[in-house]
Amino acid sequence: MTKIGNRRDHLVRRLVQLYVGLALYGFSMALMIEATLGLDPWDVFHQGLTRLTGLSMGTVTIVVGALVLLLWIPLRQRPGLGTVSNVVVIGLVVDAALALLPTPQPLPVRVGFLAAGIVLNGMATGLYLGARLGPGPRDGLMTGFVARRPGRSIRLTRTVIEVTVLAVGWLLGGTVGVGTVAYALLIGPLAHVFIPLFRVPPPAALPPAATPDAHPA
Template sequence: MSLVRRITQLLVGLVLYGVSMALMIESGLGLNPWDVFHQGLSEVTGISFGWIVLLVGIPVLLLWIPLRQRPGVGTVANLVIIGFSADAALAVLPAGHTIAARIGLLVGGILLNGFATGLYIGSRMGPGPRDGLMTGLAGRFPRLSIRVIRTGIELLVLGVGVLLGGTVGVGTIAYALAIGPLVHLFLPRLTVRDSGRVPNTGAVPAH
C-alpha cells in the first residue's frame, strides 16, 4: 500500500506542479529562475513551454553521468509529466487581464507549487533532473555549499532567461521568498515515512 501511495502522490504532485507553473505564467507577473529560462527559450524557438521544460531536462539529466548521480522513477516522471501538464493547463487557463486576477493567479500558483513540491518530493521516488544536478555538483565540489551552488545555477539560468525574453517581475521575488517556507510547511506533512524517518526540509527544489 505504501508503494501505491508513493506512486500516486508522485504523479499527482508532478501534475499539480505543472499546473502551478501555468498559473504563474498566465499571471504575467514573473516566474522562478528556471521558468524564466524555459519561457525565454520558448519565445525564441517557438516550441511550447512544456516541451521546452522536457527538452532542457534531457541535457541536464545527462550531466548526472559525470557527477555519478542515479535517477529514480520520480526523475523520469518529473522529466515528462511536468512539461505536458503545464502545456495542458496553459491551453485551458485564461490569462489574467485585471491586476486582481493576475495577483490571484500568481498567489495561487506559488501556493500550489509549494504543495505540489511537498507531494512529489515526499513520495521519495527520486529527485528531478535540476535538483539532481545541484546535489551532484555539491557532492563533486564539497567545499561549496548547496546554497552557493543553487544560487549560482539559478543566477545563470535567470540571466540567460532574461536575455531570451523570459518574464521577470514581482512574482520572481515573491516565489524566492515564499517557496522555502511553503516547502518547509508541506514537506514534513506529506512525506511517506519509513520507520519514523524525518524528512530534510533544507533544500528547495528546482524541479
C-alpha cells in the first residue's frame, strides 16, 4: 500500500474511533441517568439545568458544551474536529438512548446500569481522546486555565471546576448519590487504562507498508 493510502487509512481509523467514542459516551451517560444513583459532576449540572428549563438532557448538554467552547476564546484554545463533534454528538446520542432505555426499578439492575455506565464512560473517553482530533470542550477549559498560569496544578484546577458545577447542579436538583462518588473514584483509573490502549499513533510512527498485512488494523 502507498504512503498516501496508509495515511488515508490512518485518518479513517481516527474518525471512526472518534465517533464511536462519542456515541458510546452519550450511551454511557444515559445508563447512569437511568440508574438514578448519582451522576458525574457535569451531568449533575446538566440534569439540574434540565429540571430548571424543561429542555431535554441532550439539548442542555449541547448548549452547555457550546457555551463552554466560547470560553476557549479568551483562553486562546483551538478546538479540533473532535471538540466540535463532542458538543453535538454526545447530546444527540444521550437523548436517543434515554428514549430507548428502560428505567429499571430493582436495585441490582440499577447498580448494573451504573457500573456499565461508568466502565463504558471510561472506555469512551479513551476512544475519543485516543483519536487525537481534539479534546472535549470541558477538558479544554481545564487545560486552558492551566496553560494561562504555568505551574498551576491540573488536578486542583479540575477539582475546583467540577466541585463548582457539582454544587450548582445539586442546588438545581441534579442527582447526587453513590454513583457520583463511584464515578469520581473510578474514572481516573479507567481513563489511565483506556487512553493509552486506544491512542492512535501519529503517522510518522506507523510501520512502512511493504505488504497488505503491514498496514495498521
